[in-house]
Amino acid sequence: MKRIKHLLGEAAYYIFILVVMAFFGLPLLWLVLTPFNARATLAVEIPQPFTLDNFQQVLNNTFAVRALVQNNMIIAVGAMLGVTLIATLSAYALSRARVPGSSQLTYILILFSSVVTGTAAMVPIFLIIFNLGLIDTYLGVIVVFIGGLLPAAIFIMRDFVEGIPRSYEESALVAGAAPSRVFLDVALPLIRPGMMVIAIWSFVQAWGSFLIPFILLRSPERMPASIAVYSFYTEAGTPNITLVAAYSLLYAIPVVILYLFVNWRYGFRFFGGIKR
């Protein structure tokens, strides 16, 4: 009796897992399968007949291709570099320098992070960028992304740096290294896993964003992919499903590659060496 009850429990558990997996997995499966299907469909099905025509058509759309390989890259890589660099340096300073009130500062930072990129801030952001003369430039978009992502990035990085014992750096100082050398030789390699997390996160945020470039950019040749995807809609506003799916798949690939690369090269882990 108890055994049956146990089996039923197991079964219920696996059914629950299956449902959750299907909920998250099916859209992904649809995204992978539909671009190879000649027939437009919203169902998940084996492509029938199988075709690469959709990709052919997408690649012929120079506006959409430029959006992806040029505009999106410039914006996302720019935001990624800016956020990672500034967040690392400021988090390091906030964690290691004895500045009175630095912990309050970091808590104010999180507060700000939810405000700056929120929809409510769009008008002031537009006005600032307009007055800076950066409307319709990559730089304007990148600066807004950096400003918006930085507070959260600093906050996460500071926590990460805080988790690294100071004795690593202190032992390098005593060994005879100048502070800049200590940062490069010892601190930087130790916080690199944290930097990788911030880099990927900020890249993904900028890569997938719609609202900010939509507001700050004018010229079609600077629009990123999130906006260019509308070129696969008909005049009447109905999407060409197979083309949208093919373009979306191409749109998703760089993020996946970036993740795999970082995981292979650095790994999202922290190699301990301090005896606790």
Add this chain to the structure above:
Amino acid sequence: MSGIQLDRLSKHFGSVAAVDEVTLQIQDGEFFALLGPSGCGKTTTLRMIAGLEKATAGTIKIGDRDVTTLAPRERDIAMVFQDYALYPHMNLLDNIGYPLKVRGIPRAELQQRVTEAAQSLGIDHLLNRRPAQLSGGQQQRAAVARAIVHHAQVFLFDEPLSNLDAKLRVEARGFLKHLQRQVGVTTVYVTHDQAEAMALADHIAIMEQGKVVQMGPPLEVYHRPRTTFVASFLGSPPMNLLRGQLDLAARQVRVNNAAISLEQFRGWDRLVEHAQQNVNVVMGIRPEHLTIAQHEIPQSLTGEVYAIQPLGAESLVIVQIKGEPVSVRLFTDDTPQFSGRVWLAPDLQRVFFYHPDGELIA
């Protein structure tokens, strides 16, 4: 090589005086231990010598140089941290060679010197491993190797053995002392383990709440603790401390209704002086200076056997006298056979008397 002088060195964290006017002379080439309970300011003192902590007041001299305001790298010191702080992203060769690398020593010479240092510590076969792939004892040796590799003027150790198990600790104690004698570098060693300090050091300083309360060769401090704090800190088990009252007329001390004659006590005059104000004293006697007997003996205290601990070459008998434990050390090969009521006679040449607030009287 050079000695170290601390002159009224203080460190305040806000309103807390972590180190309070510490004055110390550490001789060239000696092994010096800073000993004290947790939070007494040992680490802070050491970190000020290293330059990792800024002194609030006072001066630090290494050799003839006043280094009080110098950066760590200008002090020519080496330090072993309690957690070893081996860089996890470098192998042992690069870890041990790091002090040489920052000094711009060419790679070939660096490798040779690292290998020499590693050989002297028996870890030269591990040089291409990362710290995470080493045992605790090997990591500890690697940290020491990194400290000796660049021939610094001063070695600083902050509880370098506290992460090792008891057996490794005794072993590491041996090689640290041997190594220090070999290289002859002035060494400051922080520990809260009195046995470690006694075993290693030429001189020890005992700290209490940021102040040095006594300094001297270990045996001198052990045999003549200047306060009850020092007495109760050194030795395992530490000195027995018993409250008593002086009786000047009878020339004796009463401890728990037992009266012990002080006819032959060396410091009677000072006790008389003390007793003019206050007849209360604390009597201190080391466990090895008590004689125990199953029958009544003259000049003795009496109590009940509480526990017997055979330790091999010696044994401890814990006797309860009016609820207070008193330890007796016996150097016998057999388990001592005591039970019930016993009598303890102190060796009057080895007894100390302290003021109730801790100061040594005689």
